Amino acid sequence: MMDMTLRYYGPGYDSVSLEHIRQVPGVKGVITTLYGTKPGEAWKLEEIQELKKYIEARGLRISGIESVNVSDAIKIAGPERDRDIENYIKTLENLGREDIHMVCYNFMPVFDWTRSELARVRPDGATVLAYNQDVIDKLDPDHMKESIESMSNGFVMPGWEPDRLDSLKELFALYADIDSDTLFANLVFFLKAIGPVCEKYDIKMAIHPDDPAWPIFGLPRIITCKASYERLLRAVDKPYNGITLCTGSLGTDPNNDLVDIIHYCKDRIHFAHVRNLKYNTPRDFEEAAHLSSDGSMDMYAIMKALFDVGFNGPIRPDHGRMIWGEDAMPGYGLYDRALGAAYLQGLYEAIVKNN
Numbered sequence: 001m002m003d004m005t006l007r008y009y010g011p012g013y014d015s016v017s018l019e020h021i022r023q024v025p026g027v028k029g030v031i032t033t034l035y036g037t038k039p040g041e042a043w044k045l046e047e048i049q050e051l052k053k054y055i056e057a058r059g060l061r062i063s064g065i066e067s068v069n070v071s072d073a074i075k076i077a078g079p080e081r082d083r084d085i086e087n088y089i090k091t092l093e094n095l096g097r098e099d100i101h102m103v104c105y106n107f108m109p110v111f112d113w114t115r116s117e118l119a120r121v122r123p124d125g126a127t128v129l130a131y132n133q134d135v136i137d138k139l140d141p142d143h144m145k146e147s148i149e150s151m152s153n154g155f156v157m158p159g160w161e162p163d164r165l166d167s168l169k170e171l172f173a174l175y176a177d178i179d180s181d182t183l184f185a186n187l188v189f190f191l192k193a194i195g196p197v198c199e200k201y202d203i204k205m206a207i208h209p210d211d212p213a214w215p216i217f218g219l220p221r222i223i224t225c226k227a228s229y230e231r232l233l234r235a236v237d238k239p240y241n242g243i244t245l246c247t248g249s250l251g252t253d254p255n256n257d258l259v260d261i262i263h264y265c266k267d268r269i270h271f272a273h274v275r276n277l278k279y280n281t282p283r284d285f286e287e288a289a290h291l292s293s294d295g296s297m298d299m300y301a302i303m304k305a306l307f308d309v310g311f312n313g314p315i316r317p318d319h320g321r322m323i324w325g326e327d328a329m330p331g332y333g334l335y336d337r338a339l340g341a342a343y344l345q346g347l348y349e350a351i352v353k354n355n
């Protein structure tokens with residue numbers, strides 16, 4: 001049985017409360033993080049315990065962490081790499097001691113994810129995140145901060161923290177000499193270094209794919225397709241080295257056969273983000289309701305493939321549409337994600353009963 005969860009940004013950061021999440025049918029756990037921490041910092045045991053207590057006191061549990069962010073020094077093999085890896089290991093150790101066994105992370109340079117619009121209006125009046133390559137091509141990365149902040153409803157967008165956006169120029173300079181092979185080698189170095197602590201505490205590392213699944217602003221991308229997974233899973237061929245199957249990110253490239261990728265990665269899938277996208281043209285897509293018929297993906301086929309490979313880790317609906325007048329962080333309102341969770345569980349119940 002899979003573990004249906006919702007992402008939760010923590011008290012003070014999220015517009016959605018744990019009391020509301022608890023009322024979504026079938027959701028027993030949340031995926032969360034210590035939002036105030038910076039990449040490269042070690043998470044304190046007491047802070048993890050406090051977060052855990054807060055969540056458990058409200059009838060839910062921590063099903064996994066999204067994310068423990070990897071510092072730029074680790075990604076570029078900078079002078080602080082050893083210190084930052086040591087801190088990452090400390091964090092994993094503290095999570096393991098608190099019985100937390102799944103950690104999502106990504107290895108994307110500079111930008112975690114990119115959209116050209118955070119509130120495109122769909123025919124039914126819902127607003128969604130959208131991507132248009134022509135808009136991105138015309139965008140000056142130096143003005144990314146202003147364009148994202150003006151679109152985000154006043155919420156701090158994950159991966160787009162203000163202090164990070166303030167130093168975009170320096171960040172781009174850091175990656176000037178990093179090509180995709182170097183970035184990949186640094187990822188493998190990182191994974192090997194954290195291997196012992198992952199194995200000691202049975203922590204499953206789940207790398208999130210790049211979003212969108214192609215290079216933007218001249219920055220390298222290394223987790224974009226099946227071939228990336230062949231390379232990654234072989235490079236460190238251990239159960240702890242796994243993936244986050246994010247249908248919305250991998251699905252930005254219509255050439256990615258999600259069912260095939262699920263069958264290839266099998267038990268190395270440690271976490272699943274399941275959502276739908278609607279393709280308008282090869283250069284333009286928008287996020288859709290989870291329902292297959294609202295977008296371009298076959299959500300039944302995706303859930304069936306996860307069932308067929310025996311996936312039983314945490315799963316969550318991803319970016320929801322903004323509907324019913326809700327005021328929330330783009331992609332992370334309550335209503336549409338709750339609909340998504342119910343729909344995915346409906347598909348899953350039918351699959352189980354037919355097999």
Ligand SMILES: [Mn+2]
Pocket residue numbers: 208246248249273318
């Ligand atoms: Mn995702």
